[in-house]
Amino acid sequence: MTETSSPKKLILYVAGQTPKSLAAIANLRKITEEHMAGQYEVEVIDLRQNPRLAKEHSIVAIPTLVRELPVPIRKIIGDLSDVEKVLVALKVQDE
């Protein structure tokens, strides 16, 4: 999961096609396309398909967005409905 190639990786953990999950996916797509195109590569993992990963990555809340690099690891939980906050949470380390 942890690629160090130039587009940094964001992993979004969802569980099935719940409204919250779908909203989170849509919100994340929008944010990455509109505000940081090319910087991040997004992977969506459906834990319902692969629940083992929930333990491996210690996911508690759904949906969870994980940015493993650069360290420290950042986790954002929720449907990412507040764009400004998501940007702050992701960028705070870059500045």
Add this chain to the structure above:
Amino acid sequence: MDSPLGIAKSPTGIEGFDDLTLGGVPSGRPTLVCGSAGCGKTLFATTFLVHGARDYGEPGVFVTFEERPVDIVANVASLGFDVSGLIDRDLLAMEHIAIDPSEMAEIGDFDLEGIFLRLELAIDAIGAKRVVLDTIESLFSAFTNQGVLRAEIRRLFDWLKDKGMTTVITAERGDGTLTRQGLEEYVSDCVILLDHRVHNQISTRRMRIVKYRGTAHGTNEYPFLIDRDGFSVLPVSSLGLDHKVFEERVPSGVADLDAMLVGGGFHRGSSILVSGVAGSGKSSLSASFVHAAAARGERAIYFSFEEAPGQIVRNMSSIGLDFKPYVDSGLIRFISARPTFYSLEMHLALMLREVQKFDPQLVVLDPISAFMESGGQLEVQSMLLRMVDFLKTRGVSSMFTHLMHGQESGMATDVGLSSLMDGWILMLNREANGEFNRELYLLKARGMAHSNQVREFVMSSSGIRLLPPYLGETGALTGSARRFEEAKTRRAEVARLADVERNKAMIETRRRKAKAQIEALQAELDADDLELDMVSKAATEYLRQAATDAHEMDVSRSGGDRSRLK
């Protein structure tokens, strides 16, 4: 563990708890275990889970929100729980749900489906029937949206119930509420409160079943214990007067004492109080009972609150009681604990547990007066009452020693115990003529005639003897006074015997003298007789001669010539 009308229950394997709840925690439902920090919630939960996996064929999932799994495994390993082994055999699973709030931001709506997924995976992987959530409240510090959290926790409990999981949820005690986050609102089936109280600098753990829907249960506070055997609840209140009664007599190991009781010893199952001042031989007498029991092949426990086991064994060898073989062969157990180690309840609970485990025929508590320091009189009395009831219900003979502080007012024991006791042996240590002498007497022996004498209690390397008192002109005497008085009598006897001998000899001499005199007189008499005989003979001869002479004279006169003719 189904009861015919009530709800199904799952045994926890926690000693005492299953009896108290008539079966355990409700099957397939959540049970809330709450209590303040360090009162044993996690251990309760772990014991429930490990016993389920190991003994009842119900695999379990341990969900820890606080401690790391390795720590939990290490913590309970000291109690003999091989958690790693159970994990390897797929009987147990650990799920560590750790959340670091510092690396997390909350943006928008969310749920805790992750926990559900992980739990479901773990449950399905081992076919779990039991789940522990320890301590789910720590989630409240990780998430800011408490509304979501509460809804999710409620959903989790419902979900576990739907899956038929027997669940134990631990929670911190709150201020004025059972749990800090009001979890009791979500768990309506069974709520257990653990408490850790310190009174007089002695801590006691207590447990109370606050709520248990659909079943009868004990409502009192029960002390519980965490030691090397794990978690055990000790129900000590449910005892009554349903005692076993025996006709059989139990020798005390002191033959002289048995002889004082008509029938030879106390009844089996008697409770005997031995009270006395310091150094009057209470422990020695008790030890003698224990030794005699072991010699008969019975088991005995000696609870000492003052001496260490090694010291008792050493000291008792001085009166010819060798405990070592019996201790080695497991007939006798010495258990020493300072009264201040635990609270009274805990002492009682521990003793009851030891008695249950060891199943002895004789129990000694030496001395019960030691408890007076750690509790009020009423508490001590109630504790001993329960101990006596418990032992008598099991038909166990018991001895309680009690240290009296003065023997003048010694008829009443501090703890007002005498009415609980079937036998009461009073031991005194009296000063007279510059020495202390031990005395023993039987103040009370229910259901048997007994001697009213005060005996002198003598300990030597050949054991304990009770000497009958010396009853002389000056009253009952003991010790040197007795020996002196006895010696005096012996000397008087010797003198008297000598007197008789002397008199006898004197009379004999007089008799011999008299006899000699008699002989002398007899000799004189004989001589006189002889003389008399001779005198009379001479007289006869004279008369005869005279007659002859006269005749001759006659003859010569009438024919005088004849003679001259011749």
